Amino acid sequence: MAEESTITARAEDDKIRCDACPVMCYIRPGLTGACDRYANRDGELIRVDPHIVLDRTLAQGGKVVPFDRGGDWDGRLVSGGESFVTAVGSGTTYPDYKPAPFIVSAEVDGVDMVTVVTEGIFSYAGAKVKIDTDRFLGPEQSAVRVDGEAVGHVTTSEYGSQMLSLGGVHHLTGGSKKEGRVTCEALLELCNGKAVELAIDGGATLVVQAGRPPIVNGAEEARMRVGCGSATIGMFAKQWHGKVDEVVVVDDHITGVLSEHQAGKLLGIRDTGIRMKGRRSTPGRYFQVAEPGLGWGGTNISDPLSILSPFDAKLAWPGLRLLLVSTTGEHYGYYVLDEHLVPVETEVPADLYPSVERIRENCEPALSSVLFMAGAGGSLRAGVTENPVRLTRSVKDSITRVTCGGAPVYVWPGGGITFMVDVTRVPENGFGYVPTPALVAPIEFTLPLAAYAALGGHMDHVRPATSVIEREAVREMAPFSDIPWPLAARSQG
Ligand code: SF4
Numbered sequence: 235m236a237e238e239s240t241i242t243a244r245a246e247d248d249k250i251r252c253d254a255c256p257v258m259c260y261i262r263p264g265l266t267g268a269c270d271r272y273a274n275r276d277g278e279l280i281r282v283d284p285h286i287v288l289d290r291t292l293a294q295g296g297k298v299v300p301f302d303r304g305g306d307w308d309g310r311l312v313s314g315g316e317s318f319v320t321a322v323g324s325g326t327t328y329p330d331y332k333p334a335p336f337i338v339s340a341e342v343d344g345v346d347m348v349t350v351v352t353e354g355i356f357s358y359a360g361a362k363v364k365i366d367t368d369r370f371l372g373p374e375q376s377a378v379r380v381d382g383e384a385v386g387h388v389t390t391s392e393y394g395s396q397m398l399s400l401g402g403v404h405h406l407t408g409g410s411k412k413e414g415r416v417t418c419e420a421l422l423e424l425c426n427g428k429a430v431e432l433a434i435d436g437g438a439t440l441v442v443q444a445g446r447p448p449i450v451n452g453a454e455e456a457r458m459r460v461g462c463g464s465a466t467i468g469m470f471a472k473q474w475h476g477k478v479d480e481v482v483v484v485d486d487h488i489t490g491v492l493s494e495h496q497a498g499k500l501l502g503i504r505d506t507g508i509r510m511k512g513r514r515s516t517p518g519r520y521f522q523v524a525e526p527g528l529g530w531g532g533t534n535i536s537d538p539l540s541i542l543s544p545f546d547a548k549l550a551w552p553g554l555r556l557l558l559v560s561t562t563g564e565h566y567g568y569y570v571l572d573e574h575l576v577p578v579e580t581e582v583p584a585d586l587y588p589s590v591e592r593i594r595e596n597c598e599p600a601l602s603s604v605l606f607m608a609g610a611g612g613s614l615r616a617g618v619t620e621n622p623v624r625l626t627r628s629v630k631d632s633i634t635r636v637t638c639g640g641a642p643v644y645v646w647p648g649g650g651i652t653f654m655v656d657v658t659r660v661p662e663n664g665f666g667y668v669p670t671p672a673l674v675a676p677i678e679f680t681l682p683l684a685a686y687a688a689l690g691g692h693m694d695h696v697r698p699a700t701s702v703i704e705r706e707a708v709r710e711m712a713p714f715s716d717i718p719w720p721l722a723a724r725s726q727g
Contacts, residue, residue, distance in 0.1 A: 321676030360401030366458035368532030372437020418671035457597035463490035486532035494518035507549030563593035611650025
């Protein structure tokens with residue numbers, strides 16, 4: 235599928251000059267430009283990929299899928315609020331003083347709405363990656379590399395997840411040419427849902443793919459931890475009560491000890507004389523019992539007894555029953571103190587084992603999540619309005635809705651239009667690149683037509699949505715079933 239570009243193409247011999255980005259490629263007949271997004275077809279500059287329109291009447295549940303109308307289509311064009319013209323495949327106008335490629339209007343619930351549609355070129359762009367694992371991926375601030383090039387860094391971990399910050403203008407433009415190219419390629423692959431192998435300085439090698447389990451040092455992660463060690467004690471203390479005398483939940487951040495923990499105190503659990511290594515924070519909560527690693531609970535230990543000091547002989551007793559377990563239930567061991575108060579491993583009793591299973595059951599599947607993040611607060615706004623700051627204010631005032639390929643975005647507070655989007659909500663291959671290098675991402679601004687006129691919109695370029703939908707280059711798709719319809723009233727979206 236192909237579409238005649240709205241941008242200006244100038245013939246030079248048999249080549250066409252594309253002016254959709256600063257690279258300004260000369261493209262020979264039958265070939266594409268450097269980004270593979272534009273091509274010279276019989277002397278015409280065309281956008282290669284189909285232009286995606288979401289059609290709510292095609293909703294089939296589940297994922298966005300290509301829709302084939304087949305031979306019995308009656309030619310009826312769905313209009314109004316049932317179709318949404320996305321920016322995927324819409325093309326770009328450069329520089330931005332030109333109006334956006336498509337500015338379309340449709341009546342939605344009795345209100346004339348307009349959607350400004352463009353594939354934005356983002357130099358200030360990157361990905362925030364959340365990896366559901368407590369395994370040690372690398373020290374904070376360590377470089378994350380692809381093909382030896384730094385493409386980002388490890389940032390602060392979150393509850394049960396390790397976080398990476400990838401891309402950004404520093405890596406795209408501030409380093410070597412190769413660093414910029416590799417960063418751009420890695421971001422493009424990640425945003426388009428492909429698997430990317432990352433190597434972290436002083437840490438792990440991992441394979442990340444949006445919506446898929448992470449693979450850490452060759453092992454696919456299965457479970458996200460149920461909580462920190464202290465939280466695990468709080469959740470399961472009652473289930474252990476009476477079946478075991480002491481429980482230690484091993485965790486790289488906060489290791490929990492049942493008898494000392496407030497949950498144990500409230501249940502009247504007797505002191506056991508257990509002595510932990512590491513730094514005691516509050517009762518029953520210990521920090522730094524070991525080094526971070528790929529072992530028990532995100533620590534580097536394979537022998538859980540290594541985090542215990544000898545029991546206090548004044549409080550412990552022979553026969554004391556001890557359960558050691560990790561925050562995913564992946565690792566566990568049951569011990570009984572002998573006459574010298576030394577833990578001796580034995581089989582987990584049948585009535586205790588379900589509590590370990592319960593920890594596992596409460597772990598959610600480990601996934602990698604990729605949020606594309608970019609700043610749309612620059613010159614791109616001039617393609618929407620001749621007075622750009624009014625667009626920013628309109629977004630902040632919730633008059634203008636921002637979407638990315640029809641997917642909802644989170645717009646950061648403060649200045650500019652800095653947004654994030656879950657890449658799994660964007661139609662397949664919705665992202666592109668240009669070799670400046672920069673990411674290309676779809677972006678749509680939807681607002682009432684009257685508001686668009688008031689903010690200085692390009693009113694003479696507004697055209698009916700049906701005039702876009704009926705072109706042969708359009709591919710209609712059902713929207714994702716689990717995202718708000720981009721043209722729905724605010725209360726619904
Ligand atoms: S890189 Fe792509 S968008 Fe930029 S000028 Fe070349 S063909 Fe056009």
